[in-house]
Each structure stands twice: as structure tokens, then as C-alpha cells.
Amino acid sequence: MRRSLFSRSGARAGVASLASLAVVVGMLVAVAQPATAAEVETTAVNSTASSLDVEAGTAVSSDITKSADLSKFNAGNIISDAQFFDSGTMTEAQIQSFLEKKVSSCRSGYTCLKDWYDTSRTTTASAMCGAYSGGVRERASRIIYKVAKACGINPQVLLVMLEKEQGLVSHVWPSEFRYTIAMGQGCPDTAACDTQYYGFFNQVYGAARQMKIYTVYPNSFTYRAGQTNTIYWHPNASCGTSNVYIENQATANLYIYTPYRPNAAALNAGYGTGDGCSSYGNRNFYQYFTDWFGAPVVSDPCAQPAAVSSAKKAYVVSAGTLNARTAPSTLCSKNATALSSGTIVQAVGAVDGWLKIRWLDQDRWISRDYVRYATQDEKYCAVPGNVTSATKVYVVTEDFTGRIVPNSSCATDPQPLENGAILQATDVNSDRDWINLSLETGETWVARSSLRAASSGEAACAVATDVGNASLSYVVNAGGTTARSAPNSKCSINSTALTAGIVVTASAVSSDRKWVRVNVGGSYAWILRSDTTRASSSAVCSIPAEASSASKVYVLTETVVARAAPNSDCSISQTSLSAGTVVQAVGVVDGWLKVQLEGGDVWIPRSGTAYATSAQAACAVPGGVGSARQTYVVGEAGTTGRSAPNSGCASGAVDVSAGTIVTGVGVNSSRDWLKVEIDGRGVWLSRSDLTAATTTDLTCKEPSGYSAAKKAYVVQSGTVLGRTAPSFACGEGAVSLSAGTVVQAVGVVDGWLKVQLEGGDVWIPRSGTAYATSAQAACAVPGGVGSARQTYVVGEAGTTGRSAPNSGCASGAVDVSAGTIVTGVGVNSSRDWLKVEIDGRGVWLSRSDLTAATTTDLTCKEPSGYSAAKKAYVVQSGTVLGRTAPSFACGEGAVSLSAGTVVQAVGVVDGWLKVQLEGGDVWIPRSGTAYATSAQAACAVPGGVGSARQTYVVGEAGTTGRSAPNSGCASGAVDVSAGTIVTGVGVNSSRDWLKVEIDGRGVWLDRSDLTRKP
Structure with a gap:
């Protein structure tokens, strides 16, 4: 094997130059960043054997024996950025296969890289690398693959670095220490290695992360892309320097990690040794990469073609999986996306057997060989183009069927959505009239017209999408918990309190594993796992997961005990519900009903209920009641x-x-x-x-707290305003209470009294009142007066009308004759007194003195509305009957009026006149009368005649007796001598004329001509 000389010197430069940056980076990267979309998408590429156009240009050959042409080594462009940062060049299986081909057999007693395992640790996402999920005994190939994905580094680059640093890829008898410092990370040429970087995983992850630190913070290091850099030939400064224009970031990263340039002697030596000023790290990187994986500097395979023909048809993927690429080349794997069989796409361009398609927010290229033309119906379901990301949360405003694309004509995989569903948006189409929303089962497009933006409170209740499966049962801890419609403690919509001790079964767990979705008798809700403990199978308050939904309304036929679970042995949160309570059922299981109460759902036995009528159902106790304070x-x-x-x-x-x-x-x-x-x-x-x-x-708001009061008060001189709140600033709806009004107080606060009035309670200042006497208190204005409309007849003994519903009230009492027909206009709170109108005044009658009016009674009922009349009339020939109501059917209490009788009309309705008689008003038919002359009118029968009993003496000048209390009445006038003694039998309403009897005839005398007899 060949060792790369001075290959570790770059670690010293990299670590040293970061000494002052370490703290800064720690502060700058405060929020963990997730893996980018590109990193996620490329994971799918080449992931299955059924993927098409996978092999061409990407298969790894590990048995290359050729030696790289080092005359092509470019010191300013050792490897292109496209190659260096392409994390999708090899799968885990391909990395393992590569290692096995490089070392088919390892020397006895040693562990080669193909068989090496290490325990990796979990890391959080940062600006440099995505999160890494650690594991026990992970194979070297898996660590290399996962680190490449997390940090966005070509796994081929990591393999080359493992070889150039410690020869681990091809070594057949590596010592364990080679794994300890596998990448030379933290091992400068002039000092001992830093132990915090020891270990295979720490080395691979640390080196990859180091490369990304150089990339994210390029201006913090010595060597920079896009400018001429002074680079040493060798650690020995006497060997001199050279000027190198570094063309890209990847090359800059290699120099920062290993800060020396190979000289001509090193390049001429191939894998051999040059002269005393030769360095080999970057030479060997170029050489290994070229011999193992091909040229490290290639033209961009993802460059777009210069000329593209237009295309308009829709196509359907006909292969098992088809890679959609960012350029029409199988060598372009950057940000590639795997399309499954049946995916429908819209073509917008074509070139050399490739189709350009609009795919969401970007254009993609697919091979024409693995698609077919879409049918007319399939065209409606083509994946939309020019889609932009969306971040808002929306509420569905009507029942709607979501679509897999923003087109209502697409019938594939429809998704019914209920009115009120709260969903997170991910995309919006180019016309902005459809929104793509996340569901737990995927995504669906909804017409914007069927959505509204969610409020901040609603947004917290968006449907959870990243959930895992769960099946365990939990018991709610002491203190209870709140079940919510989404795994978010800020979500209060449809939240319900779960009592301590009840047992629930989980069906899902949130991505952060802090929340579990539980089945609360057929309804799903999220609860914090920290509020629960694992439940035993024998818990009596277990809420069944198998409960069926229910929708009927029931009325309780007896008092029942509502429980937290459908089990009579469950004593948690027992609530007694009285007979007659109407409840809405939402679940049913084994003879139990789950019903709504304002405080949350409970279980009641089905045996204590009956189906509610439609009228009863309208009054069912509501569920899901939220708090309100406005x-x-x-x-x-x-x-x-x-x-x-x-x-x-x-x-x-x-x-x-x-x-x-x-x-x-x-x-x-x-x-x-x-x-x-x-x-x-x-x-x-x-x-x-x-x-x-x-x-x-x-200012007119009723106070939330005040003391009760029981005394009666009388309003003092002047007028007091009754207000709807105890505040002089509250003028709306004020009611004037005159002096002498007696009121019953029911509350007191800060110098104000809350008193009863018939129309409702009002507040009056205490300073404007005095305590009422017992006699006054009996006449206090009643409160809580309800409406009344029924008609009654006064009983045979008659009754006394009073100004308040109290038999002890003597103020303003009026006698009401037996047989009088009255219609209620109000009833007191205890419903034992009726308020009626008599002579335009509200009078209270005891209901014990009244009986409901019969049909016959109603024929004699005074009409509720008639017009006023002022003329006098004279009865024509014959006799006319005066009746108590304007109806010929009313014969009770009829009075005969002879021809020539003159009457004063006070009302008229439907051909009848209401006229005054001494004993009271009666109704006569208009047809039996004629207008009275002025002389006749002066002699009209008076009305409202009161009783009189006093004796008088006619004055010295004598007087004239008349047939009516009117000095203008000449009809039947009679002279009455001075000194005549007369006794009154009646007095007119203005009390200025006295009726007496002279010679058996009723005669009216002017009281000014009379004196009281002593």
C-alpha cells in the first residue's frame, strides 16, 4: 500500500485557524436547521433495483488498475463543487460493495474497514450538517453513507480521505489506532492529536463537518475561492511558496484541510516519492479519486440544454420508478426525484429522448422511454407546475373533496374534508386559487374559495402530519390533563379535561414523542405523555377504543350517574344527572352511551334513557363549550x-x-x-x-359582585333615575322613578341599591331613598313580571284591584265588580296575581278571585282597540240596549235606553258606540242613534258618577235642578226653593254637581248653590 506523506498537516491548519472561530460559530448557529429538500430528495435516487436510468455513469468500479494522468492536475481546481458536494453518488450497499472489492480478505487478527463497526452518537441539525441519528454497532459503510447525507458531502470524497490519511480503504492489517485517527481530524503534523476527535465516527463526522464549516464561513479561513492565494510547497517554509488562483470552494476546502501544494517532483513520481520539498496529500486525493471514481473535475452534467422544443401533452409514468432529474442526463443526480408508477405529468419541452415537465415549483427532466400518453381523464390529474411554497394555516369553510392536484375534474384519490378542519398549507398553485394542505395521510389540494385563514388560536390546532403508530394504554396522572385536537399546548379548540385515573389507549405519537393521540370513546384527541403513566390491563376506568359513534339525542327517564368510563365500578368524576336532562350521544358501547356535557363527555347507562322528541332534542346539553370573557x-x-x-x-x-x-x-x-x-x-x-x-x-355593565338586600325603600321628593348599572355615567335605558314610588331592594353596592321594577331590575342611588313603612312596603313595585294574555272573569264576590300584587297594599285600591271581564297583561313571579288594565290603569288582581273566561264570557269582552269619540248622540224611537261589549250576542247586564235619551260617546268601533251612563260605560249600536243638537248634548247622561250620602241645604237664592250636571241643560228643569234640604245620591266625576231625589225623580244640583247641613 502507498502512504501519503505529510497528509495530516492540513488538520493542524484547519484546527488552528478555527480556534478563534469555534465560539463564534457556536453563537451564530443557534437554531438547528433541518436537512435541505435537496438532501431529502436525493435519498430516493438509486434507492431501489427497479429505478430506471440509475446505472449509467454512476456505478462504482473498485478494481481500477490504471494510474491517473497527473499532468492534468490543476492546482486551482483539484475537484469540482458538483463532485465534492454530491451526496447521492453511492448507496450504503454500493459503499459496502466497494470496500469488499478493495479488500477481499483481511489478515488474521485484524479488522479491515469492510468489517469495522463503531457506535455513533446522535447529533442535532446545524448550519453545517443535518441531524444524525446515532446507533449501536453501525457498520463503517453505514456511517460513511449517513454522514455524507447529513453533511452533504460526496461519500467518494470521504472514502478517498480515509485512504489518503490512513490507508484504511485498502489496508489488510490496519491497527486500531488507524481507526482512532482515521481522517487525520485534529492531528497536525507538528503536535499530538486532539483526543476529543478520537474514534472512527468522530473522525468521519468531524472531517465532513469541518469541510462544511469551511463552506459556510469561507471568509474566516486563509484560502479562499475566487482569488489568488499564496500556498506553501511543504511544511518547511524554506521550500518556498507559489501563487494559486483557487477556482472553487471544494478546492479551497482541500487546501484548508491540507495546506500544501504538490510540486513537480511529487507529480512526476506518480504514487512514488519526489524530492525534499514534495508534499503529497492533495496529489494523492486527486490520484485516488481519479483512479477509483473517474475525473474529479468534469463538465456540469446538470447544465441545461441550449435548445429545447416545446411540448404540450400530458404523460403517465409506466415504469415502477422513474427518476425526474434537473437536466436531461443520467449523470445528473443532484436533487433528483423518484416518480412512482402512474404519476401523471405535464410536458412543456423535449430534447433528445427527454421530456421537460413542470413539477411543483421546479422544472424536471424524465426519459421519454418510460412514459405513455395520458388519457383525457388522466390529464386532469397532471402534477401542477409553477407551484410556490405556502406557510399559512387554513380552516375549511364547507364540506369539500380534496384533490391530488389543483383541478376539481381530477377524480383520482379524492379526499373528503369536513367543514371546520384546520390544516397546514405547503404549496399554492400559480393561479393562487388552490392551496395544497397537509393531512396525516399525505397532502390534498383544496379550492381557496372553500378556505379562510386561521386565527392564531386556530392555527395552533392544525392537523398533525408527522405522526407515528402507537398502541399502549395510559392512565392519566393526578391533576388530570387536557385532551386537545392537535399536539400543541396552545390549541384550545374542542379541548376537554380528562380526569385523573381514567385510562386511554394511544393510536399515534407525535414526531417529538411528547404527545400521544388517544381514543376517548370513539373520538380522537392528543394528550401530553408527561401527564400519564403506563396503564395495567385491569384498570376499571379504561375508555374503550372500540366504541361506535352515535348521533341520537336522549332524554333521561330517571336520575343517572355519569362516569368517566363505561363501567359502573369507575368512580372517577361521578356526576348525577337528573331525570328530564336532554343529552347528545356521541358514542355507544355495551349498553353505555357517551354523551356531551359542557365540561366534557361522560358515560351513562343506556337503560336510564329514552329517545328525545324533536322539541327536546333542540335543548340538548351542548358539548365542547369553551371559555369566554368578553x-x-x-x-x-x-x-x-x-x-x-x-x-x-x-x-x-x-x-x-x-x-x-x-x-x-x-x-x-x-x-x-x-x-x-x-x-x-x-x-x-x-x-x-x-x-x-x-x-x-x-359603564353600564352589571357589577360582578354585590351584597344581597331585602328591605323596601320609598323614593323621596323629586325624581330618581333607575340605571342598568350602579354608575351615574350610565345613562342608557334610564327609568324615572317619581317621589313616593316604593321599591323592593335585592342588592346593594357602593351606595347604590338594586331594586325590582316590572320591566327588570335597575340601580338607584341609596341617597335618594328612605326605608319604607310596612304599609308602604306592601305596595312595592313587583319584579320578575312575566307576560300574560289570557282573559278572566271576576268571581261573584267581586275583588279589589291593587297597585301591587299584595293583599296588604291599600294604596290606590279599586273595587272590581263581579262578572267583570279582564285580560291579563302581566303575572307576578309566583303567578298568584294577575295584572290587568282598568280605565287605562294597571291594576293587580288576585288570581284566586278570577276564573278563566268561557266562550260566552268572551262575547262580552271589552275590545282591546277602538277609536276615541267625542260627540253626543240621541236615542231614536224605540228602545236601545246598552251592552258591556259591542256585540248583539252579549246579553249579560244589558241596560235599556229609551227613545230620546241623550248619551255622550267616548269610543267607536265597527258600528258601535261606547257611551257614558251613570253606572258605567256601555256599548250601543250606532244605527239606533242620531247626532244630538247642542241643546240636547247639554243634557247627555253623565258618566263616572260616584256615590254620595251627605245632606245639604239649598242656598238663599234657590237653584235649578237639571236632568244632567250641566247648567246649559234646559230639558226637565225644576226650580228648587231656598232652604230645601236634600240628600245626595250621586256626584259627577268633577264633583261640582250633586244628584238628589226630588219627587221621586233624580235631579242634578250645582254644588255651589248648596251648603252642608250641620
């Missing part, structure tokens, strides 16, 4: 609060007024309903009825 204002139209996030849910519906300020405590999974608290009860509101609260709105 404040909103109810829009102008108001909204209806519901017990579930479903507009079809009528159970427990509550009207929420426009302008109401609410704070979210939860949001449903589709984020279109907000859960708020109203009167201490959770209520769902449609977000379409809400707008985000402004700073001004927030």
Missing part, C-alpha cells in the same frame, strides 16, 4: 335567551331587552352562541344578536 351588548331587536345554543329550543326561553350588557362565561364549539348569566342562571344567546361592548357600554 362583554357584549344586545342589539336593537333584543334577543331570546335559551337553555341550549339552538334557536329551536323553547324550554326556559327568556326575553333579553335591547341594550342589555352581558359577559360571556362560555362559547359553543361552532362559536355562534354565547353563554351568559342572567339572574343567576346560565342562558345561551345567539352571537348574531350581540355586538362587542364599547368603553361607554362598559
Whole structure:
């Protein structure tokens, strides 16, 4: 074997020149960089025996006996960059075969390179090399192959360096120390070797990495490409120097590693010895490389042809595997991509039996011999060209079928995608109307119109793509864990809490192995492995992986215990659900249902349920409820609060007024309903009825904490404004409360009282009130008044209308006669008092004094709407019946009005007049009347006559009695002498006329002509 003299001297130069750079590089390369796309793609080239155009120009011959023509040695271009950095020239198998051919038999007692094993270590990716996954007892050929791939160095270069440094490739009795310093890394000619580089793996990896350090930081070293460099002939400086224009980085790297140029004597000697100033390291590198692998400096096989014919057809790969290359040459393996059988490509050019195709973001070349024309349907599925990379995360906005190419006409391998799926983009087509998205099973193209950009919160929940298989069961540790829709702790969409002690089965593991995907009764979610421990097979809270999905809604027929797993022995997170609860099932197994609750899914026995009706189903408890904290204002139209996030849910519906300020405590999974608290009860509101609260709105926000209050208060003199929040700055929706108003307080905070009003609670300043007496408190304005529409009849004993729903309230009491028909306009919270309108005033009646009106009763019901009237009418010939309602069917309480009776109309509707009588208003048909003259009108029967019992004496001037309380009424006038004593039987509404009886006839006297009898 031939040894290369002075071959290790370069290690000294390389290490010495890096002494000051080591720390700098360590700081500059702070983030590990992954292997480049080129490194990944070339792995596929020549990887299988079925690959086409693999052998030509790339097969390695290890039995070359010729000697290189050293007259062609170019000191400025020892090896081209294309050759030096081509990491795909040899497979692992080819490297092993090469070593075995170089040494067919090793001397007894020694281990040759073909049989050498070493333990490699794992390294992280850097700017120089990609990550290296270490292993125990890795063969030398595997280490060389893996290092070449990781660092992007030609494995042929590494083999040549192993030979020129320690002769290891051809040595048949190598000592172990040769492996210790196999590449001469860290071994200068003038000092001892650095032990940190000892070991075969450390030497190969360290030397390859060293070459990349020179490449990444070219200006940090003595010898540089693209300029004239002064290079020594020999370590002995007296041998002199020469000027060399270094043409490329690869040649510069060789000089930095071995900083001497072979002189003429060295080149003339072939593999022999020159003179005293000869050095041999770079000569031997050129010579070994040429003899083993061919010329190290070749024209670029990946150069593009000067002339290319156009092509337009689509083609289908017909071979098992076809290499798509960056140039039309089998010698060009840089960034080659393996195309599988059936791949459809679009040709854009042709030259000499090669087709130029558009392949994603770059052009590629394939052999015309291994493709066929595509059919019309296949053309739709051609791989797109001019694709650019994309990095955003998108949300699918409608159910969509993903395609293998950006063309909806392509029917091959369709991928159904659900509305709401969150996916990471990898590419966008040239028209930018299709996005390529990553799935766990691969990639698919989706029309941009069916996507929207994900929010930062949604982006954290993008579907995991780089996952491995898993099958173990785990038990959740104390403290529980959060199951998420993606392996990302920032993902909160559809997250659910898993209670400590439950057992889950993994089906996948994330690429960093920190997360496992588990089956939670038919649904998949990701949990941190650090929150779990391995489970035993006997765990009673194990969630089954074989659960079937379920979609029906159920109503509980009895109280049931909800559990964390479908096992009655599982006592973790037991929750009691009362009969009548409506639940949405999402899974079923062995007589158990997995149902949604706001806090997460639970299991209940199927035996305690029944199918829900459609009305019940609309009120099912929602699942996947997320947290909410924002404040909103109810829009102008108001909204209806519901017990579930479903507009079809009528159970427990509550009207929420426009302008109401609410704070979210939860949001449903589709984020279109907000859960708020109203009167201490959770209520769902449609977000379409809400707008985000402004700073001004927030001044009217209900305080989150206040003390309860129970006393009644009376508003003092003046007017107090009831506000929606305890703040003088809150003016929206303010309600005026006049002096004397009695209110019931239900809360107090910072000098403000929260009091009940019929329309809802308001806040008033405490300073404007005083404690109510017990009599006043009985008349406090009620709160929690609900709507009412039913019609009732007052019972035989009559009833008393009151200003508040309290029999102890005497203020403003009014007697309501038996048989009076009333229609409710409100009902108190305990539903035992009804609010009605009597003479335009709201009056509360005890429901115990009322009965529901019958059909007959309703014929005598006062109409809810009629027009006002002001004229006086006279009854024509005959008799007219005055009725309690404008209907001939209403005969109860009818009053006969004789011809000539003059009446004052106060209302009109549908041919009927509402007229005043002393005993109350009645309805008469308009057809039985005529307009009264002015003289007749003065004698119209008065209405609203009250009772009178006092005795009076007619004054000295006497008076005139009239048939109506009107001095203009001349009809039936009678003179009443001075001193006449009369007793009142009635008084008009303005209380200025008194009705008395004279000679058995009712006569009206002016009270100004009377004095009270003592």
C-alpha cells in the first residue's frame, strides 16, 4: 500500500485557524436547521433495483488498475463543487460493495474497514450538517453513507480521505489506532492529536463537518475561492511558496484541510516519492479519486440544454420508478426525484429522448422511454407546475373533496374534508386559487374559495402530519390533563379535561414523542405523555377504543350517574344527572352511551334513557363549550335567551331587552352562541344578536359582585333615575322613578341599591331613598313580571284591584265588580296575581278571585282597540240596549235606553258606540242613534258618577235642578226653593254637581248653590 506523506498537516491548519472561530460559530448557529429538500430528495435516487436510468455513469468500479494522468492536475481546481458536494453518488450497499472489492480478505487478527463497526452518537441539525441519528454497532459503510447525507458531502470524497490519511480503504492489517485517527481530524503534523476527535465516527463526522464549516464561513479561513492565494510547497517554509488562483470552494476546502501544494517532483513520481520539498496529500486525493471514481473535475452534467422544443401533452409514468432529474442526463443526480408508477405529468419541452415537465415549483427532466400518453381523464390529474411554497394555516369553510392536484375534474384519490378542519398549507398553485394542505395521510389540494385563514388560536390546532403508530394504554396522572385536537399546548379548540385515573389507549405519537393521540370513546384527541403513566390491563376506568359513534339525542327517564368510563365500578368524576336532562350521544358501547356535557363527555347507562322528541332534542346539553370573557351588548331587536345554543329550543326561553350588557362565561364549539348569566342562571344567546361592548357600554355593565338586600325603600321628593348599572355615567335605558314610588331592594353596592321594577331590575342611588313603612312596603313595585294574555272573569264576590300584587297594599285600591271581564297583561313571579288594565290603569288582581273566561264570557269582552269619540248622540224611537261589549250576542247586564235619551260617546268601533251612563260605560249600536243638537248634548247622561250620602241645604237664592250636571241643560228643569234640604245620591266625576231625589225623580244640583247641613 502507498502512504501519503505529510497528509495530516492540513488538520493542524484547519484546527488552528478555527480556534478563534469555534465560539463564534457556536453563537451564530443557534437554531438547528433541518436537512435541505435537496438532501431529502436525493435519498430516493438509486434507492431501489427497479429505478430506471440509475446505472449509467454512476456505478462504482473498485478494481481500477490504471494510474491517473497527473499532468492534468490543476492546482486551482483539484475537484469540482458538483463532485465534492454530491451526496447521492453511492448507496450504503454500493459503499459496502466497494470496500469488499478493495479488500477481499483481511489478515488474521485484524479488522479491515469492510468489517469495522463503531457506535455513533446522535447529533442535532446545524448550519453545517443535518441531524444524525446515532446507533449501536453501525457498520463503517453505514456511517460513511449517513454522514455524507447529513453533511452533504460526496461519500467518494470521504472514502478517498480515509485512504489518503490512513490507508484504511485498502489496508489488510490496519491497527486500531488507524481507526482512532482515521481522517487525520485534529492531528497536525507538528503536535499530538486532539483526543476529543478520537474514534472512527468522530473522525468521519468531524472531517465532513469541518469541510462544511469551511463552506459556510469561507471568509474566516486563509484560502479562499475566487482569488489568488499564496500556498506553501511543504511544511518547511524554506521550500518556498507559489501563487494559486483557487477556482472553487471544494478546492479551497482541500487546501484548508491540507495546506500544501504538490510540486513537480511529487507529480512526476506518480504514487512514488519526489524530492525534499514534495508534499503529497492533495496529489494523492486527486490520484485516488481519479483512479477509483473517474475525473474529479468534469463538465456540469446538470447544465441545461441550449435548445429545447416545446411540448404540450400530458404523460403517465409506466415504469415502477422513474427518476425526474434537473437536466436531461443520467449523470445528473443532484436533487433528483423518484416518480412512482402512474404519476401523471405535464410536458412543456423535449430534447433528445427527454421530456421537460413542470413539477411543483421546479422544472424536471424524465426519459421519454418510460412514459405513455395520458388519457383525457388522466390529464386532469397532471402534477401542477409553477407551484410556490405556502406557510399559512387554513380552516375549511364547507364540506369539500380534496384533490391530488389543483383541478376539481381530477377524480383520482379524492379526499373528503369536513367543514371546520384546520390544516397546514405547503404549496399554492400559480393561479393562487388552490392551496395544497397537509393531512396525516399525505397532502390534498383544496379550492381557496372553500378556505379562510386561521386565527392564531386556530392555527395552533392544525392537523398533525408527522405522526407515528402507537398502541399502549395510559392512565392519566393526578391533576388530570387536557385532551386537545392537535399536539400543541396552545390549541384550545374542542379541548376537554380528562380526569385523573381514567385510562386511554394511544393510536399515534407525535414526531417529538411528547404527545400521544388517544381514543376517548370513539373520538380522537392528543394528550401530553408527561401527564400519564403506563396503564395495567385491569384498570376499571379504561375508555374503550372500540366504541361506535352515535348521533341520537336522549332524554333521561330517571336520575343517572355519569362516569368517566363505561363501567359502573369507575368512580372517577361521578356526576348525577337528573331525570328530564336532554343529552347528545356521541358514542355507544355495551349498553353505555357517551354523551356531551359542557365540561366534557361522560358515560351513562343506556337503560336510564329514552329517545328525545324533536322539541327536546333542540335543548340538548351542548358539548365542547369553551371559555369566554368578553362583554357584549344586545342589539336593537333584543334577543331570546335559551337553555341550549339552538334557536329551536323553547324550554326556559327568556326575553333579553335591547341594550342589555352581558359577559360571556362560555362559547359553543361552532362559536355562534354565547353563554351568559342572567339572574343567576346560565342562558345561551345567539352571537348574531350581540355586538362587542364599547368603553361607554362598559359603564353600564352589571357589577360582578354585590351584597344581597331585602328591605323596601320609598323614593323621596323629586325624581330618581333607575340605571342598568350602579354608575351615574350610565345613562342608557334610564327609568324615572317619581317621589313616593316604593321599591323592593335585592342588592346593594357602593351606595347604590338594586331594586325590582316590572320591566327588570335597575340601580338607584341609596341617597335618594328612605326605608319604607310596612304599609308602604306592601305596595312595592313587583319584579320578575312575566307576560300574560289570557282573559278572566271576576268571581261573584267581586275583588279589589291593587297597585301591587299584595293583599296588604291599600294604596290606590279599586273595587272590581263581579262578572267583570279582564285580560291579563302581566303575572307576578309566583303567578298568584294577575295584572290587568282598568280605565287605562294597571291594576293587580288576585288570581284566586278570577276564573278563566268561557266562550260566552268572551262575547262580552271589552275590545282591546277602538277609536276615541267625542260627540253626543240621541236615542231614536224605540228602545236601545246598552251592552258591556259591542256585540248583539252579549246579553249579560244589558241596560235599556229609551227613545230620546241623550248619551255622550267616548269610543267607536265597527258600528258601535261606547257611551257614558251613570253606572258605567256601555256599548250601543250606532244605527239606533242620531247626532244630538247642542241643546240636547247639554243634557247627555253623565258618566263616572260616584256615590254620595251627605245632606245639604239649598242656598238663599234657590237653584235649578237639571236632568244632567250641566247648567246649559234646559230639558226637565225644576226650580228648587231656598232652604230645601236634600240628600245626595250621586256626584259627577268633577264633583261640582250633586244628584238628589226630588219627587221621586233624580235631579242634578250645582254644588255651589248648596251648603252642608250641620
